[in-house]
Amino acid sequence: MAKHKIFTMSVASVYPHYVTKAEKKGRTKTEVDEIIRWLTGYSQEELQAQLEKQADFETFFAEAPQLNSSRALIKGVICGVRVEDIEEPTMQEIRYLDKLIDELAKGKAMEKILRR
Template sequence: MSKNNINAMSISKVYPLYVEKAERKGRTKEEVDEIICWLTGYSKEKLELQLEKGVAFETFFIEAPEMNPSRELIKGVVCGVRVEDIKEPIMREIRYLDKLIDELAKGKAMDKILRKAEEI
């Protein structure tokens, strides 16, 4: 799938997959929501509204109230690509989110996932 197709994909189609992945590993929808809200600055209510509207990933990130500056501390590989090396801004934001959900599913503590000890 090309990056343009991913940018145009609805967040509401991918969100249930994030929740499902987390729940398979004993984590919760609330933790997924906390991660998304931490990353984007959306409140839980605004996140729900964006999901109901079915906005595209690109729109979701462009309209994000305040991208967390600590997201730049997210390092590692997602889909065979180092997130910190991704040049295209929206794709990098999508992969940051993917990486955080992966960390959640792997059992990492929320404080570590949300980079609390490392914040800029």
């Protein structure tokens, strides 16, 4: 079976859309970065390196230093699908990220977004 198109898209090509979505709602690039670092375990420097090397989503999540164990607490619907029901691991990681960015744009407090 062919890979889903999003797996081969570079994170760097989608990242500006995450930032724009957040900024339109009064949030910041710093908060977007914090969410990505929380989810993946990348440091700010490692995140920047992944963006600069144009890593695709599959590689980005495969190389993540420490996927946050609390990400299993992320629930809800993104793109019409419940994130907790997605069976393909990489797609689930991508949708977790999408859901967290949506929560940021909807004004949720960072403590709640980061499941503290």
